[in-house]
Amino acid sequence: MIDTHCHIYLPDFIDDLGEVLDRAHKNGITDILMPAIDFDSEIQMKGMNHPDIRFHKMMGVHPCEINNSRCNLEASLLAACAGKDVVGVGETGLDYYWSQEFVEEQKISLRRHCKVAKSLKKPIVLHNRDATDDLLDIIEEQQDGSLTGVWHCFNGSVDEGRRAIDMGLYLGIGGVATFKNAGVDKSVKELPLDKMLLETDAPYLTPDPHRGKRNEPGYVKLVAEKLSELFELDLEEIDRITTENAKKLFPLIA
Template sequence: MIDTHSHIYLPKFDEDRDAVNERAAEAGVRGILMPAIDFDSIPLMEKLSHPGIAFYKMAGVHPCDVKEELPNDFEEKLLEYCSRDDFYGVGESGLDYYWSTELVKQQKESFHLHCKVAKQVGKPVIIHNRESTADMLEIIEQEQDGSLKGIWHCFNGTAEEGRRAIDLGLHLGIGGVVTFKNAGVDKTVAELPLDKMMLETDAPYLSPTPKRGKRNEPAFMKFTAEKLADIFEMSLEEVDEKTTETAKRLFGV
């Protein structure tokens, strides 16, 4: 399995990161893709290692970390990191209207720049979307010139929104929310193609049932995989194989 979205580098794992990684390896996780929150995330990512797991870095600035003024060298810095061979994606970027709508203009500007860089380097953009689906899809439509690829991280839209996202060239990141009893994401996911989906955790956030309320970690991805196996009436091995192959193709790992 490949965890396509994990913040395993954050301080919440400082006290037991080795044990967390060991549990992940035992659960069958062989790769962990790490989207950045900001540029300060990158040195933290570079410290990670485990003999059974490959760690893959990404560079970007989370929409909740966008400032009132984007730095003058923002695009240049983003392009510099994402052009490197040891970076595998651009982000996470996107829009978040849940916490505040004061900096919507700046969030959109940042998201456009991330998409622009993603097209330049030929790597996927990782999209955070919270209460901003219409604007997010509109920006993807504006930016899509046939070369933009990416993941709608933590997909929780409607089936119609999911189909539109896929038509626009996106894949869907499926995490713990699909296991939540009353979220309805499982019913939506059932209407969409598995070959456009990838597994993710968003660790340390959004732990799947039966680990809700606890710190999330890559090993818990097996519960999400089991839920997809149930939804699509497949074996767990088939779900692991299909989602892993999709992730390998998209990220070139």
């Protein structure tokens, strides 16, 4: 099983990282994809290792961090993402919930991430909060047939999910799909499983029944179990299909 979106490098895990990773391995996790928050994330990612888990870096600037101006430089982004060990570009996206102040900067940053992703032929990782229409409009505008990526922590309607898939995006399914009143499970059920990836977004967005506590990569199994229930398929089948999807979208991890 692959956790395609996990901030395992954050200080939240500093005290018990080894145990967290052992639990992830016990729950079947073979690979962890680490989206950056800003350019400093790379330094934090360096310390990651476990005998049974592969770690993969992605470089980008989170929409809530782009007021930090040096992060807007296209050249630094291109340089940071060019390395062979960088499997994707992100996370980028739009967040109008936490950050109304820098909406225009967020859009500029998103477009730059798209440009870099296309020129390096690497998938983009998209964060969205209260900005679905703008996010999908920019992806549509940027899509020239060469842009691939994932709408991480998918939280849209069925129509929004279809629109994203039609534009070549995958949907990252995380803890929100397990929340009783979020409604995301109802959208997910109507959308194609062969466009879905498993993720945790740890340490955030912890799935039920651990909601409210720190999230960790091993909990991706709870998300897989939710998909197994929604699609009425064995857990092994969910694992097989979503792992295949992840390797298709992120060829560098295969």
